Amino acid sequence: MKRLTLITLLILIQIKVYGQQYSLKDFNLEGDINSWYSTRFDSVNIKPMTGVLASLASQRPKVNAFFTENTLDWMKASIMYDNQRYDNVRIKYDIEQQLAYISHPLNKQTITLDQKLVNWVKTPAGVFKPKNDATGYYLIIFEGEQLSLVKESSKRLVIQNREFDYARTDELYLLTNNEKVRIKNKKSYLKQFPTHKKDIKKFMRSQESREINRMGKESFLIHLAKYCDNLSIQ
Template identity: 25%
Template sequence: MRVFTIVLSVLVLKSVCSFGQTASSEPNGISLETPPETSYPVSLYKTATAQSQNLYNGRLYYIYDSRMEEHQFFEERKWKKGIVFYEGQRFDSVALMYDLVRDELVIKHLNGDPMLLQSEKVDYFWNEGHTFKRFESGKDITPQMRTGFYDLVYNGESQLLVRRTKQRQEKIVDKRVIAYFPEKSFFYIRKNGKYNFVRSKKSVLALFPEYKKQLRKALRDENIAFRPERETAIAKMVATYDALAKP
């Protein structure tokens, strides 16, 4: 065991010295640079000591309504590998699911049990092309916006946040109580440091009155219909505004 520890220490030092040779980043502006701890020697050490990591010290999570066809999670009711930035440390290849009803991040413990992370300790998590970042009401965002996770859909000079929610409801079918989870999305555009709630094309255009014609053209050129493709349309309009307003 002593020899194993010494070998690991040497390999860790070697990996730290080579840090920075491999890097990647997400288009939404949050760096996904590969940190030293994801290199093979350190990951090997982490695997051996994973039970003591803060990431796996949360409380158990019960997957409610697991027999229902609909579910409370973002996109699918199954584990997907993602990245979690927790208590100032990044963890890669974490099996996770995001409960939209409770706005809570669930990860899979090493023993297979679902486990709940403390939301206030999660800076952001990334999965399947979506970056969910935690914002505090009245501090990072306006007081009218709730504290919680927001999908950072576009991040430039301006910004588009989407608050994704589900609400648990019930209906009776053949004398059985069936749970279902309708989903809603709320869109916020940051312009000049202030977040503005938008939903219709008119409300988006009202934020950029000097570029109305160009923004409408941008949607036509890409054949984006606003109502059925609301999120894509808003993101396109915000990105187009940033390009046009660039000095």
């Protein structure tokens, strides 16, 4: 099928090459045919399009069920699905239902991805991976040699005076040695690495740490995760 597509395209190119000013150099025909095909046609490949058809929940800017607020636009993403990569996929992550949706590139139909087949999803918001023990995905905010710091988000629908809104919850977890530990604040690292308490406390008091702490809680916890990742491999 791929070779037939390539041959058809070559015929069309030869017919219209002068009128549309195409150059055969643009098609890199000496490269790997599978890579050439995947680069241009993966977003309409059949595998991700076989999921359940879905309809999106009622939404408006700043009040929606999705991970990214303040916009109704679909995120452009690359996904590894059933160990095959697809680029330029339009995707939304519904954190109320804990489902990932993609938009069919041809008819714009909304399709639910099969979580069991998702390896990862790379978006402008970061890289999402499916949870092993529950429905939904987590966002990787730091990935080290020995540990990762991830964010799990959820929303619940709140209706008051016939108006709907969403209450959002974001929780951070440390993934290490196949264990999942909730990270609430800087003290969580002291509990997780008791043999390095003095070193961690000293690091927290450094000028660099104090400056990053002023940037916000999440930035500071990422900063500590990077430090503790180095501790764990010493």
